[in-house]
Amino acid sequence: MTNRDFTPSPTEEKPRSIESDDKLSSKEGLEHDQLNQLEVATRSVVSTEGVIDAAELDRVLDEAAIEAAGQGENNSLYLWILTLFATISGLLFGYDTGAISSVLVQVGTDLDNRPLTDGDKEFITSALTVGAIISALFAGVIADKIGRKWTLVICDIMFIVGAVVQAAAHKKWEVIPGRLILGLGVGAASQITPVFIQELAPARARGRLTCLNSIAVTGGQVLAYAIGAGFENVSSGWRWIIALGAFPPIVQMLGIHFYMSESPRYLIKQRRDDEAIRALARIYPIATPEQIAAKINVMKKHIQVEDSPLSHRIAKVWTDVPTRRAVFLTSMNLVAQQLSGFNSLMYFSSSIFQKAGLRNATATSLIVSGANFLCTFIPLKYIDRFGRRRFLLATMPCVVLFLACTAGIFAKMLEPTNQRFAEGYTYPTSYTSAMLVFMVLYVCSYAIGLGNVPWQQGEFFSTETRMIGTSISTAANWSGNLVVSSTFLSLMNAITPSGAFGFYAGLTTIFTLIVYFLYPETSLLSLEEVRTTLDGGFNVKKSLKVRKEKIALWKAQKEAARAETSA
Ligand SMILES: O[C@H]1[C@H](O)[C@@H](O)[C@H](O)[C@@H](O)[C@H]1O
Structure with a gap:
């Protein structure tokens, strides 16, 4: 049975009241406004058509109850540490993709005793991406089979083997397999880590904790650049840059072994209820055993829904129209991220x-x-309040503008050298500085929107299709990455640096229009609401209306609670 197939029984046609819900009757001591929060949460699972999704209702009630029962706004220390260990994969995604920039500059004639050609550079860079496309496609299925933790361990082994093979290489054809192996680790980790975090995190913290993974990715890139700069004048320093990437996976494996829980959802699926109870008790340290038991029951209900055969889930991605729209939107967004260059x-x-x-x-x-x-931190605070769609629409035009400015400055700067870079020619500092400024402004606009929002993709899917759907869009992301990394240098040669940046500006303009016309707002909407939004069209206006109504309801609830407290 899918959520959409659910037919409400007569007793469930109206949202149950908080007080009458016996599951919640054990939550004595809840403050009035916490009860109000629960009531709001209850309403959020009633679609605009008035249909109640029972499983979703239980999920929201249960999570809200556990959170209200004493955790307030704070996550448990255990959850923070768990997330930090998980985001080591994000750090490695960033480190291994970022390190290539300085490696390519520093490798000199160390490979095959000759300098690398532009073609070699593109080949080496894109080997990682090819590996990532392959593993992203399969990671979801593997993680469902062997668990999220073991999938991360396999990624860690790939990270280590890939780093060692590359660091020891003396030929181009030895570096390339190493990079391919590394790519297998990076692609699978980029798919699994956000979903793993989403499965562990309480609903209210999901968006922000997913942002933490993006921060880890971009932080890993900074680290790679900083270490790259440190080794710039060290002979064969590039080997060290690569080799250092083999240490964080060891830390993550130790964390996994001694500290990290498996996803409770996966444990329940494997009928390892005792371990699931222990994991939940650590994530929600203040929850009572009854609350944990209630949560386990709700998860079990969900898992019955999810537990359809793999072939059915794959087929559903194409045959179920709202899911197909979700795949289109998430893939489009993740491809737009890459094709902005x-x-x-x-x-x-x-x-x-x-x-x-x-x-x-x-x-x-x-x-x-x-x-x-630095700019990846901005959505961390505001993504739920401001909304995903607004973040994209506010920043994508800036991406277009600053890409166009970068193209313009290249056109001016390279005029004396026939629109090509000429070795030994000194370009005026005013031009090189302006180039740097426009590039930085472009990067900031990218990081606030396109660099971050598309990775919130999980919320477009039902629990049943989430792993398959996000595998497809993650592979689409790496395919876009491949197109850019394997063609950029040739593109600059073919249509000039100015033409290349102008081209990316043109593509981003097209994607901005697609987002404007087709991308609904998902922040604050329940899974059921996202699904009904994608039923019968992309329904951008409807999604904005539902969100607006929700905010108004929230405000009214808050006001009422405040008035009651002061009375
Ligand atoms: O979201 C990330 C981030 O923006 C990284 O900086 C970029 O290298 C990745 O390709 C992207 O997926």
């Missing part, structure tokens, strides 16, 4: 700055990754 800078900014005659190219490109990292 950001990774051309992430991977090749050192090479560009070197060609433009900047003295300390790697250190300069640290500014690019630093801006990306």
Whole structure:
């Protein structure tokens, strides 16, 4: 039975009142406004058509009850540490993709005793991406089979083997398999980590904790750049840059072994209820045993829904129209992220700055990754309040604008050298500085919206189709990454640097229009509401209306509670 197939029984046609819900009657001591929160949560599972999704109702009630029962706004220390261990995968995703920029500059003639050609650079860079596309496609299925923790351990082993193979390489054809192996780890980790965090986190913290993973990714890139800059004048320093990437996976494996719980949802699926109870008790330390038992029951109900055969779940992604729309939206958004060209800078900014005659190219490109990292913090605080769609629509036009400015400054700067970089030519500092400023502004606009929002993709899917759906869109993301990383240098040669950045501006303009017309708002909407939104169209206006009504209801509830307290 799917959530959409659910037919309400006569007794469930109205949302149950908080007081009459016997599951909640054990929550003596709940404050009045906490009860109000529960009531609001109850209403959130009633679609605009008035249909109640029973499983969703239980989930929301149960989570809200556990949270209201004493945790307040704070996550348990255990959850924070768990998330930090999980985001080591994000850190490695960032480190291994970011390190290539300085490696390509520093490798010199160490491989095959000759300098790398542009083609070699693209090949080496994209080997990781090819590995990532392959593993992203299969990661969801593997994680459902062997568990999230073991999938992360396999990723860690790939990270270590890939780093060692590359660091020891003396030929291009030895580096490439190492990078491919690393890619297998990166792709699977990029798919599993956010979903793992979402499965562990209480509903109210899900968006923010997912943002933490994006912060880990961009932080890993900064670290890679900083370490790259540190090794710039060390002979064969590139080998160290790569080799250092083998240490964090060891830390994560130790964390997994001694500390991390498996996802309770997965444990229940495996009928390991005792372990699931222990894991939940650590995530919700203040919850009573009854509350934990209630949560386990709710999860069991969900898992019955999810537990359809794999072939059925795969088929559903294509045959169920709202799910198909979800796949389209999440893939489109993750492809838009890549085709805005950001990774051309992430991977090749050192090479560009070197060609433009900047003295300390790697250190300069640290500014690019630093801006990306810092601006990733902005959505962390505001993503739920401001909304995903608004974040995208406010920042994507800025991406277009600053890409166009970068294209313009390249056109001016390269005029004397026939729109190509010329070795040994000194470009005026005013131009190189303006180039840097526009690039940084572009990166900031990207990081606030496109760099972050698309990874919230999980909320577009039902629990049944989430793993398959996010596998497809994550693979689409890495495919877009491959297109950019394997063509950027050739594109600059073919249509000039100015043309390449102008091209990305054009593509982002098209994606901005698609987002404007088709991308509904999902923040604050329950899963059921997202699903009804995608029924019969993309229903952007309807999603905005539902959200507005919810905010109004929340405000009214708060006001009423405040008035009652002061009375
Ligand atoms: O969200 C991340 C982030 O923006 C990274 O900086 C970028 O390198 C990745 O490709 C992207 O998926």
